Amino acid sequence: MDINRTDTGKKIGKKELISVWWRSLFIQSSINYERFQSMSFAYAMIPALRKLYPEKEDMAKALQRHMRMFNTNPYMANPILGVSVALEEINASGEDMDEAINGMKVALMGPFAGIGDSLFDGTIRNILQAIGAGFAIKGSIFGPIFFLLAWNGIQLPFRYWGTLYGYKAGLGILKDIKGSDILNKVTKGAGVIGFTVLGVLVASWISMSTPIAVSMGNAEPLMLQDVLDSILPGLMPLALTMLVVWLFSKNAKVNYIIAGIFVFAFAAVYIGFLG
Amino acid sequence: MGNGLLIKALLVGLVTGLCEWDIFGWGELMTERPLVVGFLIGIVLGDIKTGLIVGGTIEFMYLGVTYVGAAIPPDATTGAAISTALAIMSGMDAKVASAMAVPVAVAGGFLSMLMWTIYIGIMHKGDKAAAAGNYRSIEKMIYLCSFGFFLIGFIPAFLAVYFGVDAVKGLVALIPEKVMLSLQVASGMLPAVGFAMLFSMMYDKKLLPFFIIGFAMAAFLKISLIAAALFGLAGALLYVQFVRADDNKAA
Numbered sequence: 001m002d003i004n005r006t007d008t009g010k011k012i013g014k015k016e017l018i019s020v021w022w023r024s025l026f027i028q029s030s031i032n033y034e035r036f037q038s039m040s041f042a043y044a045m046i047p048a049l050r051k052l053y054p055e056k057e058d059m060a061k062a063l064q065r066h067m068r069m070f071n072t073n074p075y076m077a078n079p080i081l082g083v084s085v086a087l088e089e090i091n092a093s094g095e096d097m098d099e100a101i102n103g104m105k106v107a108l109m110g111p112f113a114g115i116g117d118s119l120f121d122g123t124i125r126n127i128l129q130a131i132g133a134g135f136a137i138k139g140s141i142f143g144p145i146f147f148l149l150a151w152n153g154i155q156l157p158f159r160y161w162g163t164l165y166g167y168k169a170g171l172g173i174l175k176d177i178k179g180s181d182i183l184n185k186v187t188k189g190a191g192v193i194g195f196t197v198l199g200v201l202v203a204s205w206i207s208m209s210t211p212i213a214v215s216m217g218n219a220e221p222l223m224l225q226d227v228l229d230s231i232l233p234g235l236m237p238l239a240l241t242m243l244v245v246w247l248f249s250k251n252a253k254v255n256y257i258i259a260g261i262f263v264f265a266f267a268a269v270y271i272g273f274l275g
Numbered sequence: 276m277g278n279g280l281l282i283k284a285l286l287v288g289l290v291t292g293l294c295e296w297d298i299f300g301w302g303e304l305m306t307e308r309p310l311v312v313g314f315l316i317g318i319v320l321g322d323i324k325t326g327l328i329v330g331g332t333i334e335f336m337y338l339g340v341t342y343v344g345a346a347i348p349p350d351a352t353t354g355a356a357i358s359t360a361l362a363i364m365s366g367m368d369a370k371v372a373s374a375m376a377v378p379v380a381v382a383g384g385f386l387s388m389l390m391w392t393i394y395i396g397i398m399h400k401g402d403k404a405a406a407a408g409n410y411r412s413i414e415k416m417i418y419l420c421s422f423g424f425f426l427i428g429f430i431p432a433f434l435a436v437y438f439g440v441d442a443v444k445g446l447v448a449l450i451p452e453k454v455m456l457s458l459q460v461a462s463g464m465l466p467a468v469g470f471a472m473l474f475s476m477m478y479d480k481k482l483l484p485f486f487i488i489g490f491a492m493a494a495f496l497k498i499s500l501i502a503a504a505l506f507g508l509a510g511a512l513l514y515v516q517f518v519r520a521d522d523n524k525a526a
Contacts, residue, residue, distance in 0.1 A: 025302030029421035030401070032394035033465035035472075039401045043417045046410045060408035067398070067405045068476070069469035074303050099477075106473060111504035125305065129334055132310050136331030139324045143331060144314040151305050189511035194473075195482040196507030199489025200500055202470050207463035234494035240464060244471035257468055258395060265461035269453055274460045 010052050010092050012085055012167065019047035020081055021163040027077045034258065036071030041081070048085045052092035062088060065098060072109040073116025078159040080108050082166020089171070095183065103190030110197040125151060206237035211275045280437060283364065286319040288433030291356040295383075295428025300421035309333035309355030316359040329359045329369040336373060350383025353428055357435045364436075379435050382447045386427040388458055394420055395465070481518065485510055 023044040030039040045066050053059040072080065084101060091097035132147030173186060212224040228235050247257055268274035294315065297306045305311065313330015317323040337351040357379050358372040367375070397416055404412035435443045474486070485507065492498040492506065 026300060026417055026421060028299045028303075029417050029424070030394050030398060031299065032391050032398055033462045034395045035398060035469040036466075038469075039398050039413065039420075040417060042401070042405065043413055046414065050410065056408035058408075059410065060406055063405035063408065063410060063413065064402070067402055069473050074298075102473075103477065106477070107504070107507065110500040114500040126338060129308060129310060129338055133331040133334035133338070136310050136314065136327040136334065138331075139327050141314070141323065141327065143327060144311045147308070147310055148304065148306070155303065185515040189515050191477060191479065191482055192485050192511040192514045193504060193507035194477060195485040196489035196503055196510060197500065198470060198473060198477070199486040199491075200493040200498065200503040202467075203490050203493035204500075206467050206470070208460070232494065234490065237467065238490060238494075240467045241471050241474065244467050245474050248471060248475045254468065254472075255399065258465065261464050261468070262461050265464060266454075266457040269457040269460055275456055 010089070012048055012051060012089050014164075016048045016051050017082070017085065017163055017167055018160075020044055020085060021078065021160045023047065024078050024081055024159060024163065027074050034254075035067070035069040037077065038067050038070045041070045041077070042066035044077075044081055045084060045088070048088060052088055058092070061098075062091075065101060068102060068105075070105055070109055072113040073120065075120045075155055075159055076112035076116035076162070078162035079166035079169075080105060080112065082163040082168075083108070083170035084166075085163075086167045086170025097183075097187075100183065100187040100190060103187060103194045106194035107190045107197055110201055120155065124154060202237055202241050203234040206240065208236040208240065208274060210236075210273055212273065283320060283360070284433050284437035287316060287356060287360045287436045288429040290315045290319055291353055291432035292425040292429030294356070295350075295352045296421070296425040299424035307352040309337055309351055312352055312355040313359045316356055317363065320360060320363045322363045325363050326359050329362045329372065330355060332369040333358055333373045349377070349380040350387065350427075350431075351380060353383035353431050354380030356428075356432045357440065360432075360436050361440070375440050376435075378444045378447055379431050379440060382443060383427060383431050385447070385450070385455065386431065388462060390423055390427060391462065392458070393423075 023046070026043060027037050027040045030043075031037060042063050045062070049059055049062045053062055066084070083104060087097050087101045087104065091101065128147050128150050132143040134143070135146065136143030173182075209225050210228070213221040214224065215221050232238070244257055265274065291312070294306045294312050297304050306315070310330045313326045313328075313333065314323065315326070317326015317330070320326070333351070333355045337355070354373065354376040358369070358376040361367050361372040361375060362369055397420055401413050401416050404410075404416070431443060434446075488510070489503055489507065492503055498506075
């Protein structure tokens with residue numbers, strides 16, 4: 001529990017934070033169904049990680065940490081990047097922050113996705129698009145130009161400010177860490193929120209449903225999905241997730257699991273079990 | 276006409292590719308919106324006014340169509356680009372042109388789905404690079420992935436302008452419906468892998484109740500993520516105040 005950041009001399013400056021902000025603009029570039037923005041998050045962290053971890057082994061650990069599943073609203077990724085940079089800085093000073101960093105990312109990504117999707121995409125951008133389209137439809141060049149300037153005049157500075165603010169907040173939370181139980185509390189607390197959010201995500205971001213209908217003579221056909229939902233909605237996503245957890249505990253290779261999901265999906269669609 | 280058409284198709288493809296690239300590459304500047312796409316296609320095809328009008332019309336049709344969670348909507352960018360090109364090149368009405376572009380927008384959405392799947396493989400290569408501490412390799416993969424999204428705009432737009440919308444429709448029709456559906460079903464299931472990884476890694480017997488609470492709140496009460504996080508926060512505060520205190524006593 002002894003932190004002396006000033007001794008190590010490995011401190012993040014504005015230069016690194018600006019680089020992280022700039023690279024955050026690539027947050028969607030490697031998006032995929034398994035872990036969404038994970039690799040792009042790692043990519044955005046690189047300028048800070050290079051400064052903090054000159055040793056290849058430390059760099060490898062940090063990169064692997066940020067290759068874990070991550071997905072949020074693009075504009076809200078920046079405060080999370082900022083906090084991550086702050087926590088990495090503490091980690092580099094000798095305190096093991098692996099669990100805290102991951103817990104914080106999982107705890108924040110879900111709610112930030114909700115906030116960002118409705119604030120930025122659902123509200124601000126829609127309003128600006130409607131105004132812009134209103135001008136464009138009358139043949140005015142002002143429409144698209146106004147839209148691009150207004151939107152980027154909001155989102156780019158927000159993401160810059162979000163990165164810096166996240167960094168300051170991250171250091172602030174753990175400022176008086178020396179000799180106290182705060183780090184442990186933050187780590188455990190992030191774990192609690194993270195696990196709650198994970199439960200929500202399993203129920204809402206995995207989609208599986210069956211079109212099987214049992215004919216009931218003259219009456220309405222009985223939909224199997226309705227029966228399943230009346231027992232436990234989200235039963236199939238939960239069962240699938242737990243199955244994969246079990247496979248991981250048996251050291252199954254992730255590539256085989258993914259291939260298995262594809263084979264299962266095709267088979268299930270062709271026999272009419274899923275769709 | 277032959278050469279002129281090729282150049283026009285290349286220009287439309289280029290603009291569409293660059294616009295499409297935006298949200299998956301460089302910064303969500305929102306050049307992908309129909310409003311902007313129509314304007315830019317208008318510039319390269321030499322009829323800015325029509326471009327603006329068609330772009331604005333389609334913008335109103337697709338207002339609110341956006342990426343939410345993990346679902347992929349029809350590709351409004353490609354659709355808008357082709358509609359605008361059709362309207363300028365053949366004088367078609369904006370509404371008719373945009374209706375014609377719908378199948379191409381669907382094809383564009385299908386290509387996105389394909390990319391989201393292919394990039395799983397590239398990310399696994401990234402895992403290896405990360406384990407070796409090789410950040411330069413990760414950087415290269417990011418640029419490669421990013422560029423892939425240029426292609427999914429360029430290819431359908433180029434084909435639709437050069438060979439005609441009907442040709443693209445024919446291509447889409449070649450893909451069996453069940454194959455499309457299977458890929459959609461698989462894409463709905465794949466996030467389970469990422470969640471399972473997080474679950475395995477963060478697992479702690481004492482945290483399990485919170486996973487159950489989160490799941491039950493979402494499954495039965497359809498609670499939003501923000502509300503869930505607040506319940507989680509309350510749980511976290513209780514946990515560090517009471518459970519942790521017990522931990523320390525035991526230790």
